[in-house]
Amino acid sequence: MNLRTPGPTPIPANVRKALSQQMIDHRGVEFSEMQPRITERLQTLFETRNDVLILTTSGTGALEAVIVNTLSPGDRVLAVSIGAFGQRFGRIAETYGAEVTWLEVEWGEAARPEDIGRTLDENPGVTAVLVTHNETSTGVTNPLREIASVVKSRDKLLLVDAVSSLGSLPCPIDEWDLDVVATGSQKGWMVPPGLAMVSMSERGWAASARSKMPRFYLDLSAAKRYLEQGQTPWTPAISLYFALDVALEGLIEEGTAAIHARHARAGDRVRARVKSMGLRLFPADERFASNTVTAIRIPEGVEVADFRKRAREKHGVILAGGQAKLAQTIFRIGHLGHIPDEELDAALDAVEATLETSESTPRVVGRST
Numbered sequence: 001m002n003l004r005t006p007g008p009t010p011i012p013a014n015v016r017k018a019l020s021q022q023m024i025d026h027r028g029v030e031f032s033e034m035q036p037r038i039t040e041r042l043q044t045l046f047e048t049r050n051d052v053l054i055l056t057t058s059g060t061g062a063l064e065a066v067i068v069n070t071l072s073p074g075d076r077v078l079a080v081s082i083g084a085f086g087q088r089f090g091r092i093a094e095t096y097g098a099e100v101t102w103l104e105v106e107w108g109e110a111a112r113p114e115d116i117g118r119t120l121d122e123n124p125g126v127t128a129v130l131v132t133h134n135e136t137s138t139g140v141t142n143p144l145r146e147i148a149s150v151v152k153s154r155d156k157l158l159l160v161d162a163v164s165s166l167g168s169l170p171c172p173i174d175e176w177d178l179d180v181v182a183t184g185s186q187k188g189w190m191v192p193p194g195l196a197m198v199s200m201s202e203r204g205w206a207a208s209a210r211s212k213m214p215r216f217y218l219d220l221s222a223a224k225r226y227l228e229q230g231q232t233p234w235t236p237a238i239s240l241y242f243a244l245d246v247a248l249e250g251l252i253e254e255g256t257a258a259i260h261a262r263h264a265r266a267g268d269r270v271r272a273r274v275k276s277m278g279l280r281l282f283p284a285d286e287r288f289a290s291n292t293v294t295a296i297r298i299p300e301g302v303e304v305a306d307f308r309k310r311a312r313e314k315h316g317v318i319l320a321g322g323q324a325k326l327a328q329t330i331f332r333i334g335h336l337g338h339i340p341d342e343e344l345d346a347a348l349d350a351v352e353a354t355l356e357t358s359e360s361t362p363r364v365v366g367r368s369t
């Protein structure tokens with residue numbers, strides 16, 4: 001099967017092999033040597049000197065960790081939402097009692113830094129800003145560097161969901177001064193789902209010391225204390241650590257510039273082909289189209305679920321559908337991780353062939369000149 005979802009990503013052979021290793025004692029020597037090595041490699045790829053904590057949880061668990069470790073009930077925060085994951089981040093904050101001011105942007109568009117600045121000026125009580133770097137549900141990448149600059153010029157804490165961007169798209173944490181940043185193993189890291197990584201700045205730790213939201217399993221200060229002994233507070237997903245260790249070795253060897261260029265090339269390749277089929281990208285402005293996932297409007301008369309079913313059954317290509325209110329409007333092609341060009345092309349061939357044989361609209365696909 002040609003898995004073209006925006007996570008989980010296909011896993012390289014050496015990572016699959018690492019997964020099959022025998023268990024080790026997570027309080028023993030081998031683990032305590034492996035964990036600092038992984039952490040250091042993550043710091044290199046995150047481009048940060050901040051602490052990086054690894055949690056056994058999915059990306060959503062990491063977002064919850066970000067919230068409960070930095071905020072208190074009643075804190076006023078600004079949630080910038082450009083899609084389903086932006087909503088989720090803000091809802092987690094609401095769930096734990098934060099007072100959320102929403103800046104909701106039309107799905108398909110990126111957030112405008114000036115709007116964030118204005119909203120912060122109108123709401124001086126806000127102490128933290130929640131933002132999604134790459135909105136996987138709409139295929140839009142926010143201008144995070146510019147957003148960070150606006151947020152930092154107003155001296156607010158910046159909490160970032162970089163689940164589907166970090167390790168794939170440029171996101172230099174120290175250079176952009178991002179306080180708390182979360183990602184998940186099943187994205188560009190090319191590891192199965194189940195580990196989340198969180199980077200925490202000095203300012204993040206200061207917020208954590210004041211924070212009164214309840215936390216136990218996701219307590220980052222416990223994770224930091226145990227990391228100092230090469231351990232985790234609770235039993236970690238050891239197999240996933242083996243996998244991450246091997247995957248990171250390859251990524252470090254490749255280097256961040258080459259990783260980002262690889263994703264930029266994949267994004268360009270997919271967008272060019274999609275447009276040549278006469279299809280419309282979902283992002284309103286192509287400058288903000290994501291290089292990890294492409295969201296495409298389904299042509300009129302074609303049913304997304306049926307189209308995806310036929311792409312899978314006839315061509316072995318797994319495409320993603322749209323989420324929430326976009327379920328009937330778009331489909332998505334994931335291109336995170338290492339994907340041979342032939343595999344991307346095969347997925348795009350399948351999209352074209354499936355649309356051409358679409359019964360309801362016999363001639364939906366026409367090559368633009």
Ligand SMILES: Cc1ncc(COP(=O)(O)O)c(C=O)c1O
Pocket residue numbers: 006007058059060061085132134135136137161162163164184193
């Ligand atoms: C931007 C973004 N945030 C959060 C998540 C949630 O991660 P998980 O599904 O691993 O809980 C995802 C997953 O697709 C995502 O793409």
